[in-house]
Amino acid sequence: MYRGREGQWAFYLHRISGLGILVFLMLHVANIASAMWGPEVSNALMGFYHQPVFQVGLLLLVAGVLYHGFNGLRIILMDFTAWGVRYQRQLWYGVWVLFVIFYLPFLVKIGGGILGGGHGD
């Protein structure tokens, strides 16, 4: 279908980011659900996730969601238009343009938080 190159990379990255997002979603639901055991438990768990190492993970997660989402739109264009498959390579570079535009604010805000300190206790 793709014979390697960009299409193959797009596919691998889509899978890996998808699996990563699912693992995060599971941890995230468990984390938020901890509120049912009261503020102490909930705040302790959320404080734990405020450590810089998890914020780096979050930067990766945001990147994963943005890539998976925009590449998903690329897949939909390929599925439902007459020209999508023909321009799948160009569309992939379009995905990266959108990615950079949307990722920058997150990179500045979360990255600034990591470098600026003041996280957790």
Next chain:
Amino acid sequence: MAIKSKRYEEARLEASTNLELYWWVFMRISGVVLVFLLIGHMWMNAVMTDLNSINYDYVAKRLSQTTWKIYDLLILALGLLHGANGLRYVLDDWIRNPARRFWTKVVLYSLIAFLFFLGSLSLFNHDFGVN
């Protein structure tokens, strides 16, 4: 088997069952909805808010509003279904042994069902006690 086609017409021909075709369509529709929901969710919590200030009170205040409960429930339901079906494609591709594939699916689907239950409980059945 999962559908490999890139075009709707081909997907329809390739689908072994109607159910498989519905999942193929569901992935596209839920995907489009999730892109917008998740960019909004991340923007609100990571760009507009200082991540490190997120605690019990922040979650309680947001979830005291029905709009956000529904917003988050949509993410929870669509995200888990989209993720579970995506995981099914991956397991069908990667686990060749039928018995092992079956039991992996049993465990993972149960985990996902449990998380949907847990997430809905904390969204709708938990009183966060906001004054």
